[in-house]
Amino acid sequence: xxxxxxxxxxxxxxxxxxxxxxxxxxxxxxxxxxxxxxxxxxxxxxxxxxxxxxxxxxxxxxxxxxxxxxxxxxxxxxxxxxxxxxxxxxxxxxxxxxxxxxxxxxxxxxxxxxxxxxxxxxxxxxxxxxxxxxxxxxxxxxxxxxxxxxxxxxxxxxxxxxxxxxxxxxxxxxxxxxxxxxxxxxxxxxxxxxxxxxxxxxxxxxxxxxxxxxxxxxxxxxxxxxxxxxxxxxxxxxxxxxxxxxxxxxxxxxxxxxxxxxxxxxxxxxxxxxxxxxxxxxxxxxxxxxxxxxxxxxxxxxxxxxxxxxxxxxxxxxxxxxxxxxxxxxxxxxxxxxxxxxxxx
Amino acid sequence: xxxxxxxxxxxxxxxxxxxxxxxxxxxxxxxxxxxxxxxxxxxxxxxxxxxxxxxxxxxxxxxxxxxxxxxxxxxxxxxxxxxxxxxxxxxxxxxxxxxxxxxxxxxxxxxxxxxxxxxxxxxxxxxxxxxxxxxxxxxxxxxxxxxxxxxxxxxxxxxxxxxxxxxxxxxxxxxxxxxxxxxxxxxxxxxxxxxxxxxxxxxxxxxxxxxxxxxxxxxxxxxxxxxxxxxxxxxxxxxxxxxxxxxxxxxxxxxxxxxxxxxxxxxxxxxxxxxxxxxxxxxxxxxxxxxxxxxxxxxxxxxxxxxxxxxxxxxxxxxxxxxxxxxxxxxxxxxxxxxxxxxxx
Numbered sequence: 001x002x003x004x005x006x007x008x009x010x011x012x013x014x015x016x017x018x019x020x021x022x023x024x025x026x027x028x029x030x031x032x033x034x035x036x037x038x039x040x041x042x043x044x045x046x047x048x049x050x051x052x053x054x055x056x057x058x059x060x061x062x063x064x065x066x067x068x069x070x071x072x073x074x075x076x077x078x079x080x081x082x083x084x085x086x087x088x089x090x091x092x093x094x095x096x097x098x099x100x101x102x103x104x105x106x107x108x109x110x111x112x113x114x115x116x117x118x119x120x121x122x123x124x125x126x127x128x129x130x131x132x133x134x135x136x137x138x139x140x141x142x143x144x145x146x147x148x149x150x151x152x153x154x155x156x157x158x159x160x161x162x163x164x165x166x167x168x169x170x171x172x173x174x175x176x177x178x179x180x181x182x183x184x185x186x187x188x189x190x191x192x193x194x195x196x197x198x199x200x201x202x203x204x205x206x207x208x209x210x211x212x213x214x215x216x217x218x219x220x221x222x223x224x225x226x227x228x229x230x231x232x233x234x235x236x237x238x239x240x241x242x243x244x245x246x247x248x249x250x251x252x253x254x255x256x257x258x259x260x261x262x263x264x265x266x267x268x269x270x271x272x273x274x275x276x277x278x279x280x281x282x283x284x285x286x287x288x289x290x291x292x293x294x295x296x297x298x299x300x301x302x303x304x305x306x307x308x309x310x311x312x313x314x315x316x317x318x319x320x321x322x323x324x325x326x327x328x329x330x331x332x333x334x335x336x337x338x339x340x341x342x343x344x345x
Numbered sequence: 346x347x348x349x350x351x352x353x354x355x356x357x358x359x360x361x362x363x364x365x366x367x368x369x370x371x372x373x374x375x376x377x378x379x380x381x382x383x384x385x386x387x388x389x390x391x392x393x394x395x396x397x398x399x400x401x402x403x404x405x406x407x408x409x410x411x412x413x414x415x416x417x418x419x420x421x422x423x424x425x426x427x428x429x430x431x432x433x434x435x436x437x438x439x440x441x442x443x444x445x446x447x448x449x450x451x452x453x454x455x456x457x458x459x460x461x462x463x464x465x466x467x468x469x470x471x472x473x474x475x476x477x478x479x480x481x482x483x484x485x486x487x488x489x490x491x492x493x494x495x496x497x498x499x500x501x502x503x504x505x506x507x508x509x510x511x512x513x514x515x516x517x518x519x520x521x522x523x524x525x526x527x528x529x530x531x532x533x534x535x536x537x538x539x540x541x542x543x544x545x546x547x548x549x550x551x552x553x554x555x556x557x558x559x560x561x562x563x564x565x566x567x568x569x570x571x572x573x574x575x576x577x578x579x580x581x582x583x584x585x586x587x588x589x590x591x592x593x594x595x596x597x598x599x600x601x602x603x604x605x606x607x608x609x610x611x612x613x614x615x616x617x618x619x620x621x622x623x624x625x626x627x628x629x630x631x632x633x634x635x636x637x638x639x640x641x642x643x644x645x646x647x648x649x650x651x652x653x654x655x656x657x658x659x660x661x662x663x664x665x666x667x668x669x670x671x672x673x674x675x676x677x678x679x680x681x682x683x684x685x686x687x688x689x690x
Contacts, residue, residue, distance in 0.1 A: 006455065007455060008455060009453055009454035009455060010447070010450070010453065010454070011450065011453065011454055011457070011482075012450070013454070014454060016480065016481075019454070019457070019480055020480055021506055022454065023457060023458070023461045023480065024461075024475070026465065027468075027474075027475055028425060028465075028469065028474075029474050030468070030469075030472040030473065030474055031440050031441070031472065031473075031474050033440055033441075034440070034441060034474040034476055036476070036490065037474060037475070037476040037477065038475065038476060038477055038478070041644050042477065043443065043476035043477040044439070044442065045397075045441060045476070045494065047392040047393075047395040047397065047496075048392075048393075048395050050392040050393050050395060050492075051392075052392065052397055052558055054441070054443060054445075054492070054494065055443075055477065056443040056445050056447035056477055056478055056479055056490070056492055057445065057479045057480075058447055058464060058479045058481050058488070060447050060481060060482070060483050060484070060488070060491055061484075062484045063447075063481065063482055063483065063484065064481070085628050095378055095379070095390070096376070096378075096399070098388065098392055098400075098401040098492060099397060100401050100402065100490050101403075101621075102403055102408075102488065103356070105355070105356065105357070108353040108354055108355065108356065109354035109355070109356055109358070109359060109364070109367065110354060111351060112356070112364070112368060113367075113368070116368045120371065120373075123372075123373075123375070124375075127375040127376065128375065128376075129372075129373075129375055129376050129379040129382060130369070130382070130383070131381070131382040131383060131388035131399065132382065132383055132387065132388040132399060132400065133369065133383070133401055134401055134402045134403045134490075135361065135364055135365055136403050136404075136405060136408065137356075137405070137408055138405050138408065138488075139405070139406075139407045139485070139486065139673075140484070140485060141407065141484065143403070143405070143447065143483075145403055145445050145479075145490035147399070147401055147443060147492040149390065149397075149399065151378070151392075153465035155399070185536065209678070211669060218416070245607050249659055270646065278492065284582065286440075286647070300520065323504065326566065334685075342581050343654040
């Protein structure tokens with residue numbers, strides 16, 4: 001008689017967001033100081049009215065970065081910045097980070113110095129303190145885990161669940177460039193592997209490559225919103241792509257959304273580069289991740305305030321849940337938007 | 346003409362503690378809220394007098410654990426507990442954790458469920474909230490990074506740097522068992538690999554195996570010390586081994602220490618098991634890690650208080666720096682104590 005095999009469900013059947021929902025569905029909260037647990041850009045902890053915001057992320061060599069074209073100093077910078085971006089997305093100010101690193105013996109002390117130089121540069125640029133961490137070894141590759149800690153004010157923290165029909169959808173900066181920067185570096189890598197004598201010329205593609213290799217957290221936007229006394233109704237940072245991240249806001253707020261293709265900010269260099277790759281620029285903006293711009297919604301009454309602020313674009317409107325997530329194309333059609341999430345598995 | 350090669354220093358030349366010191370030596374602190382940065386069991390952040398304590402750790406498959414004998418549920422439990430132990434070592438109370446996990450496609454959803462069941466069991470046992478994290482993929486193996494956040498009181502936090510000559514050295518519980526548990530499981534693994542039909546009998550070795558596979562953080566001791574109104578002068582959790590961890594206290598406090606062999610608590614089962622492995626029990630206690638007991642120093646005037654408390658042992662005395670770290674053996678000799686740290690590289 002054959003023995004019963006235990007059931008095996010592949011992680012790919014769940015996908016990223018499904019897996020997180022599944023693993024965290026039974027969590028109990030024991031402490032009254034825990035205001036917000038799993039499910040936003042960051043957790044929120046109350047210290048007698050003084051709020052601490054905490055976010056954490058892990059980056060794995062070969063999954064999230066390729067050291068063939070990602071300089072270690074830039075990698076250190078990006079590892080910090082991508083976490084600070086989560087704190088900004090709560091409308092909070094990042095203050096501290098902890099860093100855990102696992103490395104194989106392939107890496108030298110000098111390589112670690114480069115990585116840490118990048119992390120320190122990010123800490124200096126954002127006035128954040130590296131307060132702790134762990135350094136350990138791995139059998140293969142480099143793994144970086146960063147936890148960012150920020151400070152928020154009770155009436156100003158912004159969650160993913162506050163959007164309501166009629167709110168305007170706003171996007172900072174421009175989208176799609178980081179994704180195209182990655183495509184470009186991947187192509188140069190393939191060319192180099194075929195012929196190591198070919199020197200890549202990335203000079204003309206500074207914007208896209210720079211957005212991928214040295215992203216910034218939009219801390220400046222948090223300051224600008226604060227000065228304008230404008231508190232968004234919902235906010236998230238665009239790390240997975242506009243579609244995915246807007247889907248998170250819609251799902252948690254119980255609303256729908258319509259995005260105007262003409263309202264999605266795309267840099268002119270990004271448009272040209274997309275065409276070189278035979279890609280539709282709007283698709284790069286909707287589904288390419290790692291731009292670390294902010295996506296937020298504001299009450300209609302704040303529309304005049306937003307028009308005066310630099311580098312913020314109105315890209316659509318929150319609708320009733322039943323209307324779903326739609327894209328209104330420049331050709332006048334309405335398409336469904338699909339959130340892709342990561343597909344590492 | 347040959348090109349100059351860039352200098353390459355092997356990480357093994359520095360060792361764990363040397364590498365951390367090297368990487369963090371130039372860190373600047375930007376925020377007045379950062380009270381304690383790198384260099385203790387946890388960082389300390391001030392929120393208007395309300396202190397947040399933060400600690401982080403990374404565990405890598407094949408380096409820190411072997412899934413052949415480490416059940417995933419126990420691993421999840423241990424990953425949480427080892428971080429809570431760092432918070433306890435600050436004389437603070439753990440309140441929240443964040444967890445980042447990277448997994449290869451070797452792992453199923455059911456395997457993740459086991460891991461998270463262990464983490465949830467630890468959160469429930471210690472009344473701690475899992476408030477966030479990241480789930481991503483790895484090319485190979487399982488990597489777990491946990492950040493623990495705790496609450497401390499300004500006058501009661503205990504650092505590594507407060508020990509002074511004349512203070513008594515105290516140890517909770519018993520030492521060396523986790524190390525022997527690991528040796529035992531490693532031996533059983535080798536036997537199994539040679540002959541898969543051999544069933545291991547670990548029943549008689551419950552203590553050692555239990556200490557290795559299901560360690561606990563000594564939160565109970567933090568409560569006991571608090572009730573006794575006893576604030577240690579310095580404290581650390583014993584994760585690397587008594588010698589290493591006492592070395593940290595001595596180095597940061599600028600003192601020496603003498604440990605009495607007869608004062609080091611070793612369980613009778615541990616002694617018997619050590620002898621089976623031809624190991625000296627005191628060496629297992631001094632250099633075996635992962636017991637997660639607390640090592641602390643108290644002012645002489647508190648000695649009567651400590652004598653009344655359960656499961657705490659006086660194991661020596663803090664001396665002047667010049668005297669170094671010594672072991673006073675039961676045979677009456679004095680040996681130098683050497684801190685080993687990890688040697689994963």
